Amino acid sequence: MRVNPVHPKNMNSEVLHVHEEVVKLITSSQGPVPMLDKEGALRGPFPPMLRFPQFGIPALSFVRSLDHHAIIPKKVREVAILTVGAAYGARFELYAHEIMAKHLGFSPRAVASLASGICPVELNQEEAIAYEIASTLAKGRIVPDSSYNLAQDLLGEEGVAELIFLVGAYALLATVLNGFDVIS
Secondary structure (H helix, E strand, O other): OOOOOOOHHHOOHHHHHHHHHHHHHHHHHOOOOOOEOOOOOEOOOHHHHHHOHHHHHHHHHHHHHHHHOOOOOHHHHHHHHHHHHHHHOOHHHHHHHHHHHHHOOOOHHHHHHHHOOOOOOOOOHHHHHHHHHHHHHHOOOOOOHHHHHHHHHHHHHHHHHHHHHHHHHHHHHHHHHHHOOOOO
8 A cells, every 4th residue: 555544533523524424424335344444544446535624625526426426325435436347456445335235235256257347147237237337337338228228227327427426436436446556
């Protein structure tokens, strides 16, 4: 890891406020994933984001807005996130979201498939289209009209928009994780 965790006692008031907001967010949305070290510092993508707040705070605001305005099912979101994590090889993203996927009821086989970049056969239609769209976008490709239209039928216009922005957000997080070599 190229950036050490930023401990709350070493933060200015602006960064400490963001730290506290992130802790609240992850406590409610990612309860089963340990995101704080023993001294109370955030792990994962958060150390670089807090160390470089001029970039990290706007990025966190974007990710937070996706959580606050989420309308697609959590399992659909996890499929997309794991698909992006697998495409980018983002070790921490995979670690955290494998735990989340198991917590949400995905089978170990489905989690292993998603983390390997393979679409599990057991996905429902909404989850499968999320995989298809996330996989396409993570490869830098344009989503075909047929996939987009099916996603709109299954998730609605707002749901497709959320899915596309979610893929973009987790591609950003994967880039940050990989750039700063974050594994824990």
